[in-house]
Amino acid sequence: MHELSLCQNIIDQLTDLAKLHDAVAVARIEVRVGALSGVEAQLLRNAFTLIQAGTIAETAELITEETAPRVTCRTCGAESETLPNNLSCPVCGNLDTKLIDGYELILARVELVRNED
Numbered sequence: 605m606h607e608l609s610l611c612q613n614i615i616d617q618l619t620d621l622a623k624l625h626d627a628v629a630v631a632r633i634e635v636r637v638g639a640l641s642g643v644e645a646q647l648l649r650n651a652f653t654l655i656q657a658g659t660i661a662e663t664a665e666l667i668t669e670e671t672a673p674r675v676t677c678r679t680c681g682a683e684s685e686t687l688p689n690n691l692s693c694p695v696c697g698n699l700d701t702k703l704i705d706g707y708e709l710i711l712a713r714v715e716l717v718r719n720e721d
């Protein structure tokens with residue numbers, strides 16, 4: 605499953621981050637999932653619960669935020685959010701657009717738990 609290796613990658617990043625910041629655990633993470641990334645947010649959350657046990661993120665809450673694709677229009681120059689099944693320019697309706705966002709899977713926010721003593 606694709607999502608499992610993505611989660612493993614996220615856990616690896618969290619492990620490095622925690623080490624860097626002297627943290628003992630990860631409380632919460634937010635991941636941005638692009639609408640065209642091919643990743644199902646629900647599957648990603650399921651996969652995360654499967655592999656988080658025994659890692660620095662064992663008790664972490666995973667929040668996913670699905671982001672719409674963005675295009676710039678080669679005709680009117682507008683930059684807009686659009687729909688995954690319709691990448692035409694929402695401003696002028698032209699189909700000659702360039703996709704600038706939508707494929708990404710980004711670790712947007714991480715809350716670490718530090719050792720307080």
Ligand SMILES: [Zn+2]
Nearest residue numbers: 677680693696
């Ligand atoms: Zn346009």
